[in-house]
Amino acid sequence: MDAATWSLKARWVLPVLTPPVENGVIEIAGDKIVGVRQGGGATVDLGDVILLPGLVNAHTHLDLTGFPRPEEPPATFADWIRLVIRHRLRESPEQRWESIRAGISQSLRHGVALLGDISSDGSSARLLAGQPIGSTVYHEVLGVNARRADQTREAALAWVQETSGLETVRGLSPHAPYSTRHDLFAWAVSRCEPIQVHLAETPEEMELMARGTGPLVEMLRELDLWPATGLPGSIGEVLDWLAAGTKARPLGLVHANWLPVSMASRLGSNVTIIHCPRTHRWFGRDPFHASQWMKAGVPLALGTDGEACNRDLDILAEAREFALRHNLISPQSILEMITLNGAAVLGWRGRAGALVTGHFADALAFPVDSASPRSCPVEQVLGGLQKPCRFLWRGRWR
Numbered sequence: 001m002d003a004a005t006w007s008l009k010a011r012w013v014l015p016v017l018t019p020p021v022e023n024g025v026i027e028i029a030g031d032k033i034v035g036v037r038q039g040g041g042a043t044v045d046l047g048d049v050i051l052l053p054g055l056v057n058a059h060t061h062l063d064l065t066g067f068p069r070p071e072e073p074p075a076t077f078a079d080w081i082r083l084v085i086r087h088r089l090r091e092s093p094e095q096r097w098e099s100i101r102a103g104i105s106q107s108l109r110h111g112v113a114l115l116g117d118i119s120s121d122g123s124s125a126r127l128l129a130g131q132p133i134g135s136t137v138y139h140e141v142l143g144v145n146a147r148r149a150d151q152t153r154e155a156a157l158a159w160v161q162e163t164s165g166l167e168t169v170r171g172l173s174p175h176a177p178y179s180t181r182h183d184l185f186a187w188a189v190s191r192c193e194p195i196q197v198h199l200a201e202t203p204e205e206m207e208l209m210a211r212g213t214g215p216l217v218e219m220l221r222e223l224d225l226w227p228a229t230g231l232p233g234s235i236g237e238v239l240d241w242l243a244a245g246t247k248a249r250p251l252g253l254v255h256a257n258w259l260p261v262s263m264a265s266r267l268g269s270n271v272t273i274i275h276c277p278r279t280h281r282w283f284g285r286d287p288f289h290a291s292q293w294m295k296a297g298v299p300l301a302l303g304t305d306g307e308a309c310n311r312d313l314d315i316l317a318e319a320r321e322f323a324l325r326h327n328l329i330s331p332q333s334i335l336e337m338i339t340l341n342g343a344a345v346l347g348w349r350g351r352a353g354a355l356v357t358g359h360f361a362d363a364l365a366f367p368v369d370s371a372s373p374r375s376c377p378v379e380q381v382l383g384g385l386q387k388p389c390r391f392l393w394r395g396r397w398r
């Protein structure tokens with residue numbers, strides 16, 4: 001090994017791709033991990049801590065940080081959308097950038113090493129550049145009428161060109177089937193970027209798709225956008241376009257609360273469902289079919305969503321909430337949702353999300369709780385209230 005190689009020892013190392021290593025050591029050269037071993041000396045001994053990969057928040061909206069979220073969710077999902085639209089119309093670009101900066105600071109504080117941001121105008125890509133955090137930024141595209149769809153497509157195309165020198169991975173996010181014309185979906189999936197789509201989130205969305213009625217239709221009527229002839233005809237239609245268009249490209253289906261598990265066979269191996277547990281709780285949704293999706297072979301990742309429907313961007317709090325609600329799912333699987341699976345859906349497979357050779361040296365350390373009845377280090381991380389105490393990003397302390 002060359003002189004620049006150094007090593008980090010911890011009471012427990014959780015590589016995620018392989019079982020926990022007691023008295024584990026990771027070897028680091030530059031920004032990468034070049035080896036993982038058990039025992040022996042190390043350049044830095046962190047002592048009684050659990051070392052795990054930097055966390056991955058697979059879905060957030062940084063530009064909604066600081067949103068004046070009501071204590072209780074509004075009566076309908078359409079009412080919540082009205083709040084978001086009003087907020088977006090009132091804010092200046094400077095206020096939006098301030099929200100994004102606040103979201104980045106929070107993410108750093110909560111041990112996030114990689115995040116997937118849905119950006120209404122793509123501006124987070126520049127604000128994330130140079131920060132000690134990895135990112136996939138998805139330019140949101142939406143439009144119920146043809147004119148708005150053309151505008152959003154042009155804006156997204158210009159953004160892709162303008163941001164080509166940045167290290168961030170760039171993706172597109174056709175917003176949802178109730179807000180995005182079918183030709184816009186088709187255009188987005190014809191591009192070669194990773195995709196995220198809010199899909200089958202609410203009964204209102206399913207009602208609009210199935211019958212063309214309900215609170216979302218009322219909202220579109222108020223906006224003078226109904227009847228909306230250009231929207232997709234069904235959730236199944238959207239799934240088929242996505243499957244045909246994205247092929248091996250990472251595709252994140254966000255929420256999918258009302259997507260029947262029987263549709264799993266229509267999802268390609270490139271699909272991950274992104275669940276946002278505390279947002280789910282805030283909206284008072286029915287239990288999420290996590291085990292059924294996993295049994296059907298569909299990987300799950302977790303996201304915080306934005307502060308329009310969540311209190312903060314603490315991805316570990318999402319995993320802890322998930323662990324409480326799904327106590328039959330193993331702690332190891334839950335850890336994968338906020339590391340490995342998140343990295344895969346964001347287009348970082350093989351580079352982030354695990355403490356193994358070849359990955360970026362992104363890690364965080366938790367104090368071992370010696371008073372805890374949990375001897376398993378993964379259970380300690382998910383079951384406790386401990387906060388991370390050290391962050392390593394690309395081989396340097398953050």
Ligand SMILES: [Zn+2]
Nearest residue numbers: 198254305306
């Ligand atoms: Zn979202």
